[in-house]
Amino acid sequence: MTDTVKPDVADAVRVFEEHRGRLRAVAYRVLGSFSDAEDVVQDAWLRWNGVEIATVDDPEAYLVRITTRLAIDRLRSAQSRRESYVGPWLPEPVLTSPDVAEDVVLSDSVSTALLLVLETLSPIERAVFVLREAFGYPYGTIGEIVGRSEATARQTARHAREHVEARRTRYDTDLATRSAVTERFLAASAGGDLAKLIEVLAPDVSLVSDGGGLAPAPRKAIHGVDLVARALVTFAGRMPEEANIHLVMLNGGPGIVVRSGLAPVAAISLHLVDGAVRTIHLVSNPEKLAGLRDL
Template sequence: MADGVEAADIAGTAGADIAGTAGTDTVREFERHRGRLLAVAYRVLGRTGDAEDVVQDAWLRWSLADVGQVADPEAYLVRTTTRLAIDRLRSAQARHESYVGPWLPEPMLTSPDVAEDVALADSVSTALLLVLETLSPIERAVFVLREAFGYPYGEIAEIVGRTEATARQTARHARAHVEARRTRYDTDLATRTAATERFLAAAAGGDLGALMAVLAPDVELVSDGGGLAPAPRKAIHGAELVARALATFAGRMPPEPSVELVTLNAGPGIVIRSGPTAVVAITLHLVDGLVRTVHLVSNPEKLTALG
């Protein structure tokens, strides 16, 4: 699922700082692959800001390399980006241990055509990215390279600095780990969009009955405020409690509020703004047409890419 999709994956850019510090050919070659590098880094890290920083670091290394001696620029750049992302992920996972409240991946604006590709959409789903957080950094990188981009095991082994046999074993373990922990959510885009529209109308109108009609009985609300915005410190379970929490939240709209339906992580999502600033992002995950999981991000540090 790799060819032709990476540039559409991330609406932000890491190229603004790539200026005339290197030759034109060096810059052009890097730009050819930057979309893929961002796509790999985001899936490994779960944060657009970190992904852009990693790609910028990869550019600095590329700009200092003797690129004329690099036989395969893409392989070189993906290897560099992946190893930088693994290093950053290790420190990020240590930070997660002291994170205030639940941790969710940073929401990412994606183009609508990405949402129409079921396999591609799944690879950037917040639900999958959350499961990937339970893998080790090496396992996560191997899973992303194999499952999202289809790299052969020999290339993966070279990228992560392992033998091919070890790469295969790591991939099998990571795949089994993910399958055992993930929920199979509905993938039909029309169904998800219709449910998101009904959810938004009911929540905005404070209609508990209509809201509960969209929610599965065992629905879970996970809110990520990171200690920087008001948010429950634990997940909320059950249709009635989740509906009341959402209705309470809807009654506390920010100044100059606006609500927008957008494509987040290759699926329908909701962004609430205060003036031009995004203050909340919501993604819904459905099972049998009902909302089974609500991911709500209000941590302002995770919403800057939605501005």
């Protein structure tokens, strides 16, 4: 007797897989965590698998609603855990496609800089902001997804947008400039060339490192070109001898991933203002590098 998949199960799998990418994208932007987003998508599948899909008029809307609400619930519990996090907390880095990097709205919505600003919103505000600004859902649909009226969704979106605009830094978006500066930054850092490194850094540059208490990293942000440059050279000097370095598309823009053998050990995102590196996000917490394993 051969193993077969029941037609209704096969249909459920097919429909879910059609929308998996969108669900993961929504969950990641709401949570700022690749691993949590994967868990949310898996939970959404378990719920979807128990539904009679013939009764669902719009599978995408249904699945986005399930995923968003699960992500909101998970974010509420995650926020309390982050209060006791060791050192600075940064979003989990993820590899992104060139298509995302070339779309200013999509690349901005997944950048670590914006995800950090979104941390200052309430879970509902964050979900509404993501659904509206990153994916362009109409307010009526957003209201249905988060369980609010259309008018309330519109008001929440406006408040969230104003909140984000007041707190965010407008970083450079030109992809060619960002790529060129990232290459110069990498060459100077890897070569231990302090003078060349200083050339690409803004005078008021900041380095924020997330080791989570599981990897060596400063417990506070480092500010100022001299201190940051020296910290980066020190970090490069501590890399394993067998480390290999990749220039990648990371969180919607050019980034750097350091690997030891097959395992990622660090991810670096650079944020530029007027062609100079203003902010550096460096993640070395091994529990936050799962989104880089398929390099």
